[in-house]
Amino acid sequence: MNNDLLLSMEKSIPGRGSQVIPALEAPAYPLPETFCRKAPPMLPELAETDVDRHYTALAQRAYGVNCGFYPLGSCTMKYNPAVNEAAARQPGFMGAHPLAPAHAVQGCHAVITELSAALCEIAGMDAFTLQPAAGAQGEFFGMLCVKRYHEARGESHRVRMLVPDSAHGTNPASAAIAGFTVVNVPSRADGLVDTDALRGLLDENTAGMMMTNPNTLGLFEKDILDISRMVHQAGGLMYYDGANLNAILGQARPGDMGFDVTHFNLHKTFSTPHGGGGPGSGPVGVKRALVPYLPTVASLGAKDGLQLKAFHGNFGIMVRALAYIKALGRDALSDVATHAVLNANYLMHRLTNAGYTPAIATRCMHEFVLTLEGIKAETGVSALDVAKSMIDYGMHPPTMYFPLIVHEALMFEPTETETRETLDHVADVMIAILAQTRTDPAAMHTAPHTAVIGRPDDVKAARTPVLHW
Numbered sequence: 001m002n003n004d005l006l007l008s009m010e011k012s013i014p015g016r017g018s019q020v021i022p023a024l025e026a027p028a029y030p031l032p033e034t035f036c037r038k039a040p041p042m043l044p045e046l047a048e049t050d051v052d053r054h055y056t057a058l059a060q061r062a063y064g065v066n067c068g069f070y071p072l073g074s075c076t077m078k079y080n081p082a083v084n085e086a087a088a089r090q091p092g093f094m095g096a097h098p099l100a101p102a103h104a105v106q107g108c109h110a111v112i113t114e115l116s117a118a119l120c121e122i123a124g125m126d127a128f129t130l131q132p133a134a135g136a137q138g139e140f141f142g143m144l145c146v147k148r149y150h151e152a153r154g155e156s157h158r159v160r161m162l163v164p165d166s167a168h169g170t171n172p173a174s175a176a177i178a179g180f181t182v183v184n185v186p187s188r189a190d191g192l193v194d195t196d197a198l199r200g201l202l203d204e205n206t207a208g209m210m211m212t213n214p215n216t217l218g219l220f221e222k223d224i225l226d227i228s229r230m231v232h233q234a235g236g237l238m239y240y241d242g243a244n245l246n247a248i249l250g251q252a253r254p255g256d257m258g259f260d261v262t263h264f265n266l267h268k269t270f271s272t273p274h275g276g277g278g279p280g281s282g283p284v285g286v287k288r289a290l291v292p293y294l295p296t297v298a299s300l301g302a303k304d305g306l307q308l309k310a311f312h313g314n315f316g317i318m319v320r321a322l323a324y325i326k327a328l329g330r331d332a333l334s335d336v337a338t339h340a341v342l343n344a345n346y347l348m349h350r351l352t353n354a355g356y357t358p359a360i361a362t363r364c365m366h367e368f369v370l371t372l373e374g375i376k377a378e379t380g381v382s383a384l385d386v387a388k389s390m391i392d393y394g395m396h397p398p399t400m401y402f403p404l405i406v407h408e409a410l411m412f413e414p415t416e417t418e419t420r421e422t423l424d425h426v427a428d429v430m431i432a433i434l435a436q437t438r439t440d441p442a443a444m445h446t447a448p449h450t451a452v453i454g455r456p457d458d459v460k461a462a463r464t465p466v467l468h469w
C-alpha cells in the first residue's frame with residue numbers, strides 16, 4: 001500500500017519511540033486502583049522524525065484558501081486576514097475562562113456587546129444572540145423563535161413554513177426539526193420565487209417563510225418587498241438565511257427587506273477559516289417583537305429560557321469578526337459586496353463566452369451556477385468529471401449538484417479577495433477543460449490523476465465513517 005495512505009498506527013513498530021518525557025523528579029502519587037489502566041494505551045510507536053513527517057504530509061495534503069483558488073459556491077471561502085487571527089489569539093481572549101467573574105473579563109464582554117451592535121446595524125435588526133455555533137443552528141433557533149412568537153399570541157395552529165425550492169437543504173431541515181410542516185415554493189423560469197404560486201400557498205396556518213437573498217442561484221430576489229408584505233399580511237414572519245450576506249454587505253439590509261429574523265454565518269462573511277466541519281458561528285438577529293425569545297446565558301445567572309450552546313458561543317470567531325468589521329469600517333465593508341459581485345460576473349462572463357452555459361442567463365450577484373447538462377449529453381462528461389479535473393490544475397472544485405433545481409450544476413463563488421489575474425487563470429483552466437471534454441473525455445472520468453485519493457465514496461464516508469483504528 002502507498003505509504004502516504006497509512007495511518008500512524010499502521011506505521012507503528014513495537015519498541016520504536018522517542019524518550020521525550022523526563023524522569024519523574026517529584027514523589028510519585030499512587031492513584032486509586034479504579035483509576036488505573038489495566039493495560040498500556042494502544043499508541044503508535046514511531047521515531048520522532050516519522051511522526052513529524054506523518055503530520056507534515058497530512059498538513060500538505062489539506063487544501064485551504066491559503067493554497068489557491070477555492071470557489072466553493074455558497075460557502076464564501078474568502079481570504080481571512082491573518083491580523084484577525086492574531087487578535088483572537090491574544091492571551092486575554094484565548095485564556096479567558098467562561099466562568100470568570102464579570103469584572104475580570106470586561107474586554108470579552110465589550111467584544112460581545114460591540115459585535116452585537118455592529119451586526120444589528122448591518123442587519124437592520126434590534127437585537128442579536130451570538131450563541132449559535134453554525135448557520136444551521138441559527139436557523140433552527142430562528143425557527144424556535146418564530147414558533148414561540150406564534151404560541152405566545154395563541155396562534156399555535158400556524159405550522160406551515162414556506163421554503164423556496166432553491167433553498168439550501170438546512171432550511172427545510174431546520175424548519176422540520178423545529179416542528180413546522182415544510183411547504184415548497186416553486187421558482188419561476190427566471191430563477192426567482194414564483195410570487196403567484198406563493199400567494200396561493202399562504203393561509204391562516206402560515207407560520208412564515210425562509211429565504212436567502214440573493215438566492216442560491218446567485219440572483220437577487222427583486223420582489224422581496226412584495227413577498228415580505230404578502231407573508232406579513234397572512235400573519236407569518238420572514239426568516240433571512242444570511243449565508244449569502246457577502247453579496248449585499250453594507251449595501252442592503254435584511255431588516256429593510258422585511259425580514260423579522262436572520263442569521264449570519266460569521267465564519268463565511270466575517271473572516272474565520274472554515275470548512276471541514278471546523279468551528280462556526282451563526283448569530284441570530286431579531287426585530288423587537290421577538291427579543292423576548294432570545295436565548296439566555298446560564299453562566300450569567302439566567303435560570304430559565306433556552307440555552308443553545310455552552311456559555312456565549314464560539315468566542316474566538318466573534319473576536320475575528322469584530323476585528324474584521326473594525327478594520328474595514330463602513331465604506332470598505334460595502335466594497336466587499338461590490339467586489340464580490342464584480343468578480344463573480346467577470347468570471348461568469350468569461351466562462352459563458354467560452355461556451356459554458358449559465359443556469360440562468362442574466363447578471364449574477366456574488367456567485368453563479370453553470371449547467372453542464374448539454375456538455376454531458378454531447379460528450380458524456382459530467383459536472384463531477386469537470387470538478388474533479390480542476391483538482392489536476394491545482395484548484396479546489398466549485399460546489400457541485402446544488403441547487404437541486406439545476407441539472408449538472410457547478411456553482412462558483414470566487415469572492416472579493418481574488419485578483420483579476422487569478423480569475424483569468426481560472427477561466428483559462430476552465431476553457432482547457434472544456435476543450436478536453438471533446439478531445440479526451442475518457443481521461444476525465446477518472447480525474448483527478450494527481451491527488452492521493454481521487455474519488456472517495458462520499459455517501460459512504462458521510463453515512464458510515466470509520467473513525468477508529
Ligand SMILES: Cc1ncc(COP(=O)(O)O)c(C=O)c1O
Pocket residue numbers: 074075134135136137168170171212216241243244265280282
Ligand atoms: C445558503 C446556505 N444556508 C445555510 C447554510 C448553513 O450554514 P452552516 O454550514 O454554517 O451550518 C449554508 C452552508 O453552506 C448555506 O450555503
